[in-house]
Amino acid sequence: MDTPRPIGFWLKLVDRLIDEQFASTLEEHGVTRRQWQLLNVLSRENATVEQLDAAVAPFLSLAPDDESESSAEHLTELIDSAWVDATPTGYELTERGRTAFDKLAEVVRVNREAAMDGLTQEQYEQTLATLELVARNLGWDGP
Amino acid sequence: MNTPNENTEAFDTKTARPNFWLRAMEHRKHQLTHEYRATLGDTARQGISDEDYATTMTTLEKMARNLGWDESQRPFGPSDFGRGFGQFGQFGPGFGPGHPFGRGGGRRPFGRGRGFGPGDVGTKNAPNGAPEA
Numbered sequence: 001m002d003t004p005r006p007i008g009f010w011l012k013l014v015d016r017l018i019d020e021q022f023a024s025t026l027e028e029h030g031v032t033r034r035q036w037q038l039l040n041v042l043s044r045e046n047a048t049v050e051q052l053d054a055a056v057a058p059f060l061s062l063a064p065d066d067e068s069e070s071s072a073e074h075l076t077e078l079i080d081s082a083w084v085d086a087t088p089t090g091y092e093l094t095e096r097g098r099t100a101f102d103k104l105a106e107v108v109r110v111n112r113e114a115a116m117d118g119l120t121q122e123q124y125e126q127t128l129a130t131l132e133l134v135a136r137n138l139g140w141d142g143p
Numbered sequence: 144m145n146t147p148n149e150n151t152e153a154f155d156t157k158t159a160r161p162n163f164w165l166r167a168m169e170h171r172k173h174q175l176t177h178e179y180r181a182t183l184g185d186t187a188r189q190g191i192s193d194e195d196y197a198t199t200m201t202t203l204e205k206m207a208r209n210l211g212w213d214e215s216q217r218p219f220g221p222s223d224f225g226r227g228f229g230q231f232g233q234f235g236p237g238f239g240p241g242h243p244f245g246r247g248g249g250r251r252p253f254g255r256g257r258g259f260g261p262g263d264v265g266t267k268n269a270p271n272g273a274p275e276a
Contacts, residue, residue: 006184007196010203017210115209119202127202130195134187 007134018115025111029104034074039083039093039101048090049075 026036034056041047041055052071075091078084083097093101116124188196 004200007187007200007203010200010207013207013212014203014210017207017212021210115206117209119205123198123202126195127199130191130199133191137187137189138183 011131021111021115022108025107026104029107031104032074034071035078036104038071038074038078039097039104042084042091042093043098043101043105046087046090046092052091 023033026033031039037056038052041052047055049070049072052075056071075084075086078097079086081097082094083100085092085094
């Protein structure tokens, strides 16, 4: 195609491809995206359900209180699988959970590296800087 | 037939039907959207050199191709779903049923359970022979 595609085309495409790859990887290994996020939080430190809810708040569905999504429901299967222990002070990864998380994290890391194949670190960092500037130019004021 | 932006001087607005005004609003909305988008690009690129912009475009295209996209695929749309992501396969072996870190083996009857099924924990026939921690 002679006409260059606009940056929005590539942004949407790459965003979708990454999402699909990530979802497929997790599905392949029997973990939901929410569970992966919870495992990520618990891999850093033990947490209560309130702390977990806060950590993944941007991803939880917004609904009235009586219907709102909680991390607790996503933890059930992880506890059943002996990946996570519910203790009086909160939730924590079990040894088995830690091992599984490390394995899955490695798969995710390899996937990410594959997506960057043939690109230099400089190109990658320059691209991130440019995308951040575009986002801020368009009004994003996050940290 | 009159359209919202044609022959407006000759058009008697007093006799216009509601549908005319609905179409007029819709037309104007499209105009404003177009105008907004036209300026959006300039706003978005403020402070970004042509060289950095080009690098970003090249990087994004390379990433898309690394992730399995090529010109033969429609970039968006339902029929595109699931096509061309062959790289996943290379990560599948070693984490299938029987893996020592499996979850869900038998717990998820509807498609899950290919991964780290808890029922398989400690299985001696683990594909990659990973030891039970």
